[in-house]
Amino acid sequence: MARKSLTKPRKMASQKRSRATVDALVEATARILVKEGFDKASTNRIAEAAGVSVGSLYQYFPTKESLVAAVIERHQQEIMQTVRGELTGILAQPVEQAIRMLVTVAIKAHRVDPKLHRVVAEQIPRVGELEKLATFNRENYTLFMAYLAQHRDELRVEDLELASFVCVTTIEALTHNAVLHHSKMMSDEKMRALVDEASRLIIGYLKG
Amino acid sequence: MARKSLTKPRKMASQKRSRATVDALVEATARILVKEGFDKASTNRIAEAAGVSVGSLYQYFPTKESLVAAVIERHQQEIMQTVRGELTGILAQPVEQAIRMLVTVAIKAHRVDPKLHRVVAEQIPRVGELEKLATFNRENYTLFMAYLAQHRDELRVEDLELASFVCVTTIEALTHNAVLHHSKMMSDEKMRALVDEASRLIIGYLKG
DNA sequence: ATGAAAAGCGAATCATCGCTCATATTCTGT
DNA sequence: ACAGAATATGAGCGATGATTCGCTTTTCAT
CATH class of the missing domain: 1.10.10.60 (Homeodomain-like)
Structure with missing residues (x-):
């Protein structure tokens, strides 16, 4: 051929x-x-x-672009593997536990090759093929919405889609910034504190 | 000369x-x-x-870099002008009002040339001189912490710095994503809903 | 063992682009 | 009106870097 x-x-x-x-x-x-x-x-x-x-x-x-895309895709796969491994256990948990575990796993995910994650986030221009690369995966969004639907009666949310957007965006941003921009301030004590705060933030929002 | x-x-x-x-x-x-x-x-x-x-x-x-830097700086100035104009009024408000106004003004800020904002955020690689460009301004962070300090007795926060980090990061991420990635879904009703949700999120966090 | 397909090689091509410089035009003070 | 300073011009230099192509080497099936 x-x-x-x-x-x-x-x-x-x-x-x-x-x-x-x-x-x-x-x-x-x-x-x-x-x-x-x-x-x-x-x-x-x-x-x-x-x-x-x-x-x-x-x-x-x-093209060079496709090679870079392959790197990004591989990195996202590695992250999703980390996340998916814990996710099934999380989804069975009650809200308080689930959120806390979710925040924890989000931090863990950002610690999979954080240097590369930072380069991907800050140095690679999203142009051409790379343009459609979502910053945070749509999969997380969908899964989280499904969880909310299951626990709807315990929660004070009307618009599930909006609530998912709020929660996923918030958790992503907090863990992303904490790991990639404040890693020194965030060694051990502080990181536990962050998990506390972020969990309180989200749980308070969901349970009214 | x-x-x-x-x-x-x-x-x-x-x-x-x-x-x-x-x-x-x-x-x-x-x-x-x-x-x-x-x-x-x-x-x-x-x-x-x-x-x-x-x-x-x-x-x-x-250099070309310095020209791009000038564009970014001008854009940030325009945004900060919008924000500063409303900020003095906001800081005098009680917590509930202040947060809501803050979210509103954050959306407004992201609507100053959102197309350019998106290019700056997603297409321009932070390399060389541009590397030190903070995604969200340190000024916001400091001002917000000062506000928290003033209202400390009304609030359920111990670590002001951490709380500022959480609030500023969250508001920035929510408004950024809403304006730049969901602008169609976010026309009129939804946008008011977002302000409600974001405000509830932050206020619940701050007031316990 | 052997021929064809798969994989590998890397000097060379080709286009782009940041940037300079010798020259031309406009402004400003006197 | 004139000189010198400030500003503007744009062809072209030099470097870089993505991509190609003719060729060699390795693998595989028979």
């Missing part, structure tokens, strides 16, 4: 060597992004760091 | 023609950023849109 001018999307890796190459590229991109910053992350430099040639890079990623 | 090889920082504009040029450049940059996006905003294109030559651009802005 010869590919003549397949300029748009490159083909999948099928042999295991090539899968290793793809992994190395994504890994190297993440490393360069963190250590050198977005504007130093040229495709040639990335290929070199990955120990492969630029040509190989373009075998699997049609 | 001849300038021989003043490569680093360019001189100030003193005559009114040059001040007009500077204004046109900043204005054109903002326009291009909004209409074409960050990656299309080359210095040549900006100069053309401003109706001046690239050379003139570099008379006043040593």
Whole structure:
């Protein structure tokens, strides 16, 4: 199957060597992004760091943008894996416990490679393909709304959608800022205090 | 005062023609950023849109970065002008009123050129000089903490700094997301509902 | 073992863009 | 009216960096 001018999307890796190459590229991109910053992350430099040639890079990623997108996607997958692992347990909990655990897991999620998270949030311009990347995942939003629906009678909320928006946005912002911009102030005591405060904030809101 | 090889920082504009040029450049940059996006905003294109030559651009802005910084600074000034105007009145209000007015003014602030606000928040990489640009102004944070201190006896907060962090971060995130990502859902009724919810959230938190 | 497909290579191409500089025009004080 | 300072011009330099392509090496199925 010869590919003549397949300029748009490159083909999948099928042999295991090539899968290793793809992994190395994504890994190297993440490393360069963190250590050198977005504007130093040229495709040639990335290929070199990955120990492969630029040509190989373009075998699997049609554009630099798509490579960066792959890094972001992988990072989001890792975060969602962390979250999903705890989520089933959380959803069975009563409101007070659930919210507190949710805040805790949100902090945990932001501590999965926080350096990369910061680069993604602050240095990578959302242009072109990256434009549609949601800052916080829609999945969280939907799941949270489902939980609210289940506990509706215990709660003082009329508009579930609005309440979900408020809660998810708030938890995301608080944990994001705490972990990524105040990590020194937030070592141990303070972080527990933050969990307390954030939980009180949300629970107070939900239970009136 | 001849300038021989003043490569680093360019001189100030003193005559009114040059001040007009500077204004046109900043204005054109903002326009291009909004209409074409960050990656299309080359210095040549900006100069053309401003109706001046690239050379003139570099008379006043040593780097492209500094020009973008000027745009951001101007935008932040405009926002802070809006906020400061209402702020003195707000600080005299009792807590319930004050918070509600604060949320309202935060929305208003985000409605000052929201398109530009979005480009600044999402498309411009915080690299180099732009790195130190705070997402939300430190000024808000300080002022809010002062207000909390004044009303400390009415409130159920021990750590003023933490409480300020929580409130300012939350209000900023809610209004930012509402205005910039849900503007259609947020036309008239919904927006009033959001003010209600956000106010209830914060007031409940502060007053226990 | 062998031929074809898959994977890898990297020098070279090509376009973009930030920025400079030699020159031209306009302003301002006298 | 004139000189010098301030301002404006824009072709082009130089660097960077994304992407390509002709070729080699490795893998796999038979």
